[in-house]
Amino acid sequence: YVAGGTYTGTGAAVITVTRSITLYGGWDGAASGPVVRDPDAHPTTLDGEGARRVVHISGDITPTLNGFIIARGNGTGLVADCYGPAGNPDGCGGGIFVYQAHPLIVNNVITNNVAAITTAGYPTSTTGYGGGMYLRDADRAVISGNVIISNVASTANDGMGGGICLFGTGSGLVVQANQVLSNVAAQSTGWGGGIAGGPDGALIRGNLLEGNRTSATGGGYGAGLYQWYGSAEYRDNIVRGNTGAHAVYLGYSRSPFEGNRVVDNATRAGVYLANGPGPTLVNNVVARSASNLYTICARAYAGAPLNATLLQNTLVGSGSGSGVYIETGYVTLSLTNNIIVSHVWGITNTVPASSAVFADHTLFWGNTQNGITGNHPILGDPRLASDGYHLGPGSAAIDAGVDAGVTVDIDGDPRPIGAGYDIGADEYVARVYLPLVLRNY
Numbered sequence: 001y002v003a004g005g006t007y008t009g010t011g012a013a014v015i016t017v018t019r020s021i022t023l024y025g026g027w028d029g030a031a032s033g034p035v036v037r038d039p040d041a042h043p044t045t046l047d048g049e050g051a052r053r054v055v056h057i058s059g060d061i062t063p064t065l066n067g068f069i070i071a072r073g074n075g076t077g078l079v080a081d082c083y084g085p086a087g088n089p090d091g092c093g094g095g096i097f098v099y100q101a102h103p104l105i106v107n108n109v110i111t112n113n114v115a116a117i118t119t120a121g122y123p124t125s126t127t128g129y130g131g132g133m134y135l136r137d138a139d140r141a142v143i144s145g146n147v148i149i150s151n152v153a154s155t156a157n158d159g160m161g162g163g164i165c166l167f168g169t170g171s172g173l174v175v176q177a178n179q180v181l182s183n184v185a186a187q188s189t190g191w192g193g194g195i196a197g198g199p200d201g202a203l204i205r206g207n208l209l210e211g212n213r214t215s216a217t218g219g220g221y222g223a224g225l226y227q228w229y230g231s232a233e234y235r236d237n238i239v240r241g242n243t244g245a246h247a248v249y250l251g252y253s254r255s256p257f258e259g260n261r262v263v264d265n266a267t268r269a270g271v272y273l274a275n276g277p278g279p280t281l282v283n284n285v286v287a288r289s290a291s292n293l294y295t296i297c298a299r300a301y302a303g304a305p306l307n308a309t310l311l312q313n314t315l316v317g318s319g320s321g322s323g324v325y326i327e328t329g330y331v332t333l334s335l336t337n338n339i340i341v342s343h344v345w346g347i348t349n350t351v352p353a354s355s356a357v358f359a360d361h362t363l364f365w366g367n368t369q370n371g372i373t374g375n376h377p378i379l380g381d382p383r384l385a386s387d388g389y390h391l392g393p394g395s396a397a398i399d400a401g402v403d404a405g406v407t408v409d410i411d412g413d414p415r416p417i418g419a420g421y422d423i424g425a426d427e428y429v430a431r432v433y434l435p436l437v438l439r440n441y
Helices: none
Strands: 003-007 013-017 020-024 046-048 054-057 064-066 069-071 090-093 097-101 102-108 110-111 115-116 128-129 133-136 142-144 147-149 153-156 158-160 166-167 173-176 178-181 185-187 203-205 208-210 214-215 225-228 233-235 238-240 243-253 255-256 259-265 264-275 281-282 285-287 296-301 306-311 315-317 324-326 331-336 339-341 345-349 356-360 363-365 369-371
Touching: 013 046, 046 054, 054 069, 115 128, 153 158, 153 225, 243 255, 264 285, 264 306, 285 296, 296 315, 296 331, 324 331, 324 339, 345 356
Parallel strands: 003 046, 013 054, 020 064, 046 069, 054 097, 064 102, 069 110, 090 128, 097 133, 102 142, 110 147, 115 153, 128 158, 133 166, 142 173, 147 178, 153 185, 173 203, 178 208, 185 214, 203 233, 208 238, 214 243, 225 243, 233 255, 238 259, 243 264, 255 281, 259 285, 264 296, 281 306, 285 315, 296 324, 306 331, 315 339, 324 345, 331 356, 339 363, 345 369
Antiparallel strands: 090 115, 128 153, 158 185
């Protein structure tokens, strides 16, 4: 138990953990009586003072870090055991660095940390990885219930993972129920303002990613989520209010991307799919990107053709751009039971010679041109509720779909309900409210 107060250190880190111990912050510090913990009343701050990393965890251990404020870490020059695909690092894991360990990191505030601030004396690729947290080969680690706010991967040039950066293996790794807020990947080119990396075996679920940026200039890749290779599961995340070229970027992905809400981002694309075998998008809502050139965009090249599947998604524009846009050759998209509304173009394929769209039971509404309509298109008002994706009474999407092999909707309600499968992320549930009867005994 660590009493409330501010703790600093010397050397490379404030705390270096090499044993499977449990560290609790927020203790009232009383010398006798029962242990009282209240992180709000007795905040326990581990302060890197802008001079060192805050927490270093390595080895085949399973420690717990619970109830701390982890602040002002600086990973510049701390490159041992650090790797990233964007080049040699100048610094990694300003707040927390994990290598080949399996920690439980819960209920902490991780704030104002930076992975790299300078390139002097370090590799010339000028890249920082993981402003708030960097995890490499962190199988079975659990990152849950943390607030990860106002961290930066690199203030010098390029950076990846302003909030969290995940690399290597990820078997059993869980990143869930975190608030990843107002982080920045880089000064120049950034990858993943909120979370970067989606390794095989990882589960990224139920997180709020809001207000993150890929770079100071708004460019880069994946303002909220960025993946480059891997088959991590992305489920039930909210990605909103982020700034950059794309809210979500999935490159060389084999991931299930299911039940996510990618809404109201200041980006040119909601979800961007690039190269390789491709993810499967199921029961997602992708809506209202500010620039809205594309709600879903796909690209590939001859050496890495993209094959992606979209089932039961609701894609909502703001009166401009395309709902689904293929901008290069070597792309194959298969779409079943999707709603595409409020765009200039519904589905656009700019390279029909080498790319293909197979659309089945797509509902189009409010688009200037529907574009590629495919088989069994439905032209009718989906009557979306005020939240932008639930179906209202009389929706043209109700019972108008086909069995796409999806057994639940975005809320976990079963499919189908009623005479047939509904189109889009929501399966309509007609609710009857009965009056409450009070009886005197």
